Amino acid sequence: MVLSTPSPTPAVSPMAEPVAMPWLAERIRSLRSLRAVARHGSTARAAEAIHVSQPAVVRSIGALEKACGLALFVRTARGMVPTPLGERLARRAETLMLHLACGASEALAAAPLTARTPASPARFPDIVSAGSLRALVAIAAGGSEAAAAAALAVTQPAVHAALQALEQALGVRLFYRMAAGTRLTPAGEALLRCVKLALAEIRAMEGDLAAWRGNIRGRLVVGVLPLSVSLFLPRAVEALVRDHPDIEIEIVDGTYESLLRQLLSADVDAIAGALRDGADPDLRQLHLFDDDLVVVARAGHPCLQRRGLSLGDLARCDWVTPLPGTSADRALQQVFHAQGLDAPRGPLRASSPALTLALVMQAGRLAIASRAQAMSESQGGQLCIVPLDLPTTMRRIGVATRAVGEPSQDLQLFLQACQGAARPPAGDARRHRG
DSSP, rough: OOOOOOOOOOOOOSSSSSOOOOGGGGHEEEEEEEHHHHHHSSSHHHHHHHHHHHHHHHHHHHHHHHTTTTTEEEEETEEEEEEEHHHHHHHHHHHHHHHHHEEEEEEEESOOGGGGGSOGGOOOOOOOOHHHHHHHHHHHEEEEEEEEHHHTTTTTHHHHHHHHHHHHHTTTTTTTEEEEEEEEEEHHHHHHHHHHHHHHHHHHHHHHHHHHTOOOOOEEEEEEEEGGGTTTHHHHHHHHHHOOTTTEEEEEEOHHHHHHHTTTSSOOOOOEEEESOOOTTTTEEEEEOOOEEEEEEEETOHHHTTTTTTTHHHHTBBBBBTTTHHHHHHHHHHHHHTTTOOOOOOOOOOOOOOHHHHHHHHHHOOOEEEHHEEEEEEETTTTTEEOOOOTOOOOOEEEEEEEEEEEEHHHHHHHHHHHHHHSTTOOOOSSBBO
């Protein structure tokens, strides 16, 4: 389990390492045939639908089954019926092609009208090659054709040709070629985001194949928000890696906005913390429990001795406040503004719960915290909850994932582990929802 803190924005660095390509991505033609045969029920009808010969479809399915080491279809006199595994992979192939189609559409929308040339973006999922996808990911990570070629162990002309094929397929400019290297245009960035989502779907296919053989493995990146996650996340990840040691988990933190961008670009697989209100078609939210916010102070703080304590009294104390624009900061602002007061503002702002707690305990400052978290981290009675309610701060705590497609096997197991870890022990009066 790796703990790290990323930069607030998920921009691709020219020095970043290329994203590792899943091995099934090399068989994208076979995945097209898989989807078509599952849709149409025979190799003949599938061949007609995707404009290739029937023998080519037969060879593609045979090669895919050989590579997977498992049968994906049952052959009958009336056609071909997918096995349960074949049906699952075919559904993922549908989602994969949907991401590629969306990438083509978004790239076209991001390109200036004057930069477009006649092309067939609707056909992009059916014609893009594995080599072009590899080149796009590598050029975004490496920043130059030379770096991309070295990372892919191919020649620079091969990378250049693959990138040209992408631009010709879409009819838009995807790259700025400069003396300092190659950078993605807005259209290229839009395409890259969707290609990364497509590659995440292919990795999920590989996870399905491994699980079918009884070997649960994978790699998850979980983004965490500052408050409440310590109530369930440590127990969840510990249970997951104990039961499935071949699943790697990387935990990163950040603001909700930065983590959301990473989630929708497949750089993060889930966001744990306070859920957002309102329906978002891009997100699937798992509600685990409810928690409200409180003000915390170290034992002996003057505000704990004051009779008739009010928000006005707290506003005059020294604080370490949440980062501006975060949900905790907005909640704090709302509570004070509701009583006609200016919210606390000072020179210290932090998103790290550990640093915030240290400033509370060592410097005698006040801070806002999760009630349940403050109760569980009482520091032997040295951390106290200030006896003043903060109305309207009740929050739904859970995990957000991408809504499109089915969660991968490792992600499903992570969500189940979170549900198990969030269940309160007997006698726990906190409000939870399993």
